[in-house]
Amino acid sequence: MQMPEPDAAIIAKRPExxxxxxxxxxxxxxxxxxxxxPDGLRAYECDGLSAxxxxxxxxxxxxxxAQVSEILKYxxxxxxxxxARGAGTSLSGGALPLADGVMLGxxxxxxxxxxxxxxxxxxxxxxxxxxxxxxxxxxxxxxxAPDPSSQIACSIxxxxxxxxxxxxxxxxxxxxxxxxxxxxxxxNGDVIRLGGKHLESEGYDLLGLVTGSEGLLGIITxxxxxxxxxxxxxxxxxxxxxxxxxxxxxxxxxxxxxxIPGGMEMMDKPAIHATEEFVQAGYPLDxxxxxxxxxxxxxxxxxxxxDRVQGIAADLGAGYFRVSENEAEREKFWAGxxxxxxxxxxxxxxxxxxxxxxxxxxxxxxxxxxxEMSKKYELRVANVFHAGDGNLHPLIMYDANVPGxxxxxEDFGADILKLCVEVGGVLxxxxxxxxxxxxxxxxxxxxxDLNQQQRVKCAFDPDSLLNPGxxxxxxxxxxxxxxxxxxxGQTRFPDIPRF
Amino acid sequence: MTDxxxxxxxxxxxxxxxxxxxxxxxxxxxxxxxKCDWGRPVNSAALLDLTKLTGIMLYEPAELVLSAxxxxxxxxxxxxxxxxxQQLAFEPPDFSLLYGxxxxxxxxxxxxxxxxxxxxxxAGAARDHFLGFEAVSGRGEQFKSGGRVVKNVxxxxxxxxxxxxxxxxxxxxxVTVKVLPKPDKTRTVLLYGLEDDAAIKALSKALQGPFExxxxxxxPANIAVRSSLSYxxxxxxxxxxxxxxxxxxxxxxxxxxxxxxxxxxGDVDELHGHNSDILWQExxxxxxxxxxxxxxxxxxxxxxxxxxxxxxxxxxxLDGEFYYDWGGGLIxxxxxxxAGNSATIIRQAVDNSSGHATLVRASAELRSNVDxxxxxPAELARxxxxxxxxxDPAGVLNPGKMYKADG
Numbered sequence: 001m002q003m004p005e006p007d008a009a010i011i012a013k014r015p016e017x018x019x020x021x022x023x024x025x026x027x028x029x030x031x032x033x034x035x036x037x038p039d040g041l042r043a044y045e046c047d048g049l050s051a052x053x054x055x056x057x058x059x060x061x062x063x064x065x066a067q068v069s070e071i072l073k074y075x076x077x078x079x080x081x082x083x084a085r086g087a088g089t090s091l092s093g094g095a096l097p098l099a100d101g102v103m104l105g106x107x108x109x110x111x112x113x114x115x116x117x118x119x120x121x122x123x124x125x126x127x128x129x130x131x132x133x134x135x136x137x138x139x140x141x142x143x144x145a146p147d148p149s150s151q152i153a154c155s156i157x158x159x160x161x162x163x164x165x166x167x168x169x170x171x172x173x174x175x176x177x178x179x180x181x182x183x184x185x186x187x188n189g190d191v192i193r194l195g196g197k198h199l200e201s202e203g204y205d206l207l208g209l210v211t212g213s214e215g216l217l218g219i220i221t222x223x224x225x226x227x228x229x230x231x232x233x234x235x236x237x238x239x240x241x242x243x244x245x246x247x248x249x250x251x252x253x254x255x256x257x258x259x260i261p262g263g264m265e266m267m268d269k270p271a272i273h274a275t276e277e278f279v280q281a282g283y284p285l286d287x288x289x290x291x292x293x294x295x296x297x298x299x300x301x302x303x304x305x306x307d308r309v310q311g312i313a314a315d316l317g318a319g320y321f322r323v324s325e326n327e328a329e330r331e332k333f334w335a336g337x338x339x340x341x342x343x344x345x346x347x348x349x350x351x352x353x354x355x356x357x358x359x360x361x362x363x364x365x366x367x368x369x370x371x372e373m374s375k376k377y378e379l380r381v382a383n384v385f386h387a388g389d390g391n392l393h394p395l396i397m398y399d400a401n402v403p404g405x406x407x408x409x410e411d412f413g414a415d416i417l418k419l420c421v422e423v424g425g426v427l428x429x430x431x432x433x434x435x436x437x438x439x440x441x442x443x444x445x446x447x448x449d450l451n452q453q454q455r456v457k458c459a460f461d462p463d464s465l466l467n468p469g470x471x472x473x474x475x476x477x478x479x480x481x482x483x484x485x486x487x488x489g490q491t492r493f494p495d496i497p498r499f
Numbered sequence: 500m501t502d503x504x505x506x507x508x509x510x511x512x513x514x515x516x517x518x519x520x521x522x523x524x525x526x527x528x529x530x531x532x533x534k535c536d537w538g539r540p541v542n543s544a545a546l547l548d549l550t551k552l553t554g555i556m557l558y559e560p561a562e563l564v565l566s567a568x569x570x571x572x573x574x575x576x577x578x579x580x581x582x583x584x585q586q587l588a589f590e591p592p593d594f595s596l597l598y599g600x601x602x603x604x605x606x607x608x609x610x611x612x613x614x615x616x617x618x619x620x621x622a623g624a625a626r627d628h629f630l631g632f633e634a635v636s637g638r639g640e641q642f643k644s645g646g647r648v649v650k651n652v653x654x655x656x657x658x659x660x661x662x663x664x665x666x667x668x669x670x671x672x673x674v675t676v677k678v679l680p681k682p683d684k685t686r687t688v689l690l691y692g693l694e695d696d697a698a699i700k701a702l703s704k705a706l707q708g709p710f711e712x713x714x715x716x717x718x719p720a721n722i723a724v725r726s727s728l729s730y731x732x733x734x735x736x737x738x739x740x741x742x743x744x745x746x747x748x749x750x751x752x753x754x755x756x757x758x759x760x761x762x763x764x765g766d767v768d769e770l771h772g773h774n775s776d777i778l779w780q781e782x783x784x785x786x787x788x789x790x791x792x793x794x795x796x797x798x799x800x801x802x803x804x805x806x807x808x809x810x811x812x813x814x815x816x817l818d819g820e821f822y823y824d825w826g827g828g829l830i831x832x833x834x835x836x837x838a839g840n841s842a843t844i845i846r847q848a849v850d851n852s853s854g855h856a857t858l859v860r861a862s863a864e865l866r867s868n869v870d871x872x873x874x875x876p877a878e879l880a881r882x883x884x885x886x887x888x889x890x891d892p893a894g895v896l897n898p899g900k901m902y903k904a905d906g
Contacts, residue, residue, distance in 0.1 A: 116804075118804040177627050198852075199620070199800060202872055203873070203879075204660055209655060252562075298749050305746060359559070459888075
């Protein structure tokens, strides 16, 4: 992975940059807000994609929007790159630092600002964790629906940067469908507000654009999300099948019957075994594929739909069927799935978590070809799968201490993602492109597609100072991208009807 | 008379836009023309009419996805979905009556205007179901974004930008949307006789309960009387309404619970499926309730709890008729065609909370003279202009449709 060449002139100015940051964000009673020593910087050298590491030039931890604005304005004027960081849980290297860049940490933006039940909205600072929002409103019977597996640690600001999903997004939508507004600082220091407690934005939907933009467009300093009333009842079912094809058919049949479950997950045999060993959730070890289907809503609805799903599964010859009888059992059913990553981590020195999405009907074919790749690369793979929406998380097992294995795991992963695109899917469902999938963007997009995306980046950040080196495989100069290509004389259209 | 260009293929669209760039001409993009009076009048050299780009290219009911050429009529889309007992969950309104047209538009137009219906509360708007597209930008480049799957964070979500851009960034040639099953059963609970403020509080109370309400409207007495449903029209007073949908047993339980919750606030009643569909169609399509064809029509999006206050502030200075959707968060407002100071009064009231006010229908003269879309703060306006010029630097597509400065 090639990152942009560090700018020696900027690195030479490091003492001056540190002075300016200290001036903007003075230290408080608990110590400095500008981190410069190697040991302190070490904590920021990577995010959840720990294969890539780089010490940042300096870390700054502002506490107010005004400070963020001043930092960005200074960096813009001085031509210094900025990488934002929330909780550092990105799995795609979105928060990988730059040797010649300021890392702007949002950890001190950690307060819930306003809970508004009448409008069913919460206003919060971006460093608050995903789970903390749900906890803040749980007493009143509300929650925030998107629930990425890292929800205990990941920040809501980071969720917006990556448009995070989770097991509940089949029914309740992704981050983008649950965010109502943000306050954001642009690289020139401008503070803008997009959306708010009203439901709909007007004008260009910059809120929708910013969601999932991986820190390339601005720095979010405040967030408004919608909260939902907790369902009265939720029950989970385990359904085991002798083949992934049947499990896939079952998913299609459930949706075909007009049922959209709160969650619908699939695991393959290696994942079933790894998780069962780890948490003893009671999964059937002889099944080739296991579905976890959760239905939520009023009790009458849940009971009714469980009967229907049971009927569908029985018709397809499910070999194993169990319904949770109480909340503890429901949580136990989920425990395996939610701990799939650490469970796989126990049976292999290292694993590499992938994140592609495919049209669901192509699942059997994709699993079969993944199996062939596994043999070719001589690396094991376990699959957990957001079955309802086709989002695959293959976990490739390797040992970083064996020379060449990391590279083989990366090549295997790239082949899986290319396969996802080939069958009509995409490179990333919810983890983002970051540095990890950057160089694969060309398999999904043409140069014209990517150029248009980069021109949008230029509209926000003309000197490409915010998180450069992420998402786009080639860094273009904005002036060069802005030129209109003229197609002299090739574009007459005599055959098109005119009236 | 303005030239009307009728491309048959996406390559034609590309050629037309490239030629317009070379000739320094402008183009107004239109579909079926069902709502082309929404936005500022466009004075372009030619019309780029996309109605020949038709046809459903992919529809996989089990995958909940549909792709179609941008000019495909909404009628064709809705018919295909109905055959599989599915629907567009964002419930796009049919504005043919509002604008005096005779068709419900195209799928591309529905997305370009980011339409949404009463279900916006729960299901979102067109932008929330818009998965991907192919288009030709105002630079004369063919490009695409998104895909056919729901979970996708591969690159910037340009679909969001195109939804609601009113053809000012690119001419979409094909679009892909998420579709959903039709609910088994629909019912509506009615609560009679409350003033606006009390009604919106009652709606909010119901929306905070575990009833999965997907629509919540309030009709003041002068509006309710225009409903074609006697349950709504003949009470003589105002009517607040919430809709619940889903499997039969669940809908019954939820309706009972809402009635119990509301019992103390006033008389309650219930509409079954067919009557529910009629009521929500009236709420969504507007023209039955705000029936004077000459009036200016405004659409206000505000925090739901602020709705009644915003209306009261406007009503103290301006005569008009109005009703609420989205639990108070959407206000449809009709004022007399000659009310010249309406924009100032309405926008002041909205700016005192948060949100925006759009002039959805008015004479071409008024739409040229006042801001049709809510004026933006300077920083945001600058950013919007940068976005426009990143797609369409020469201002070829729909010049001035959204903002005067782009004309």
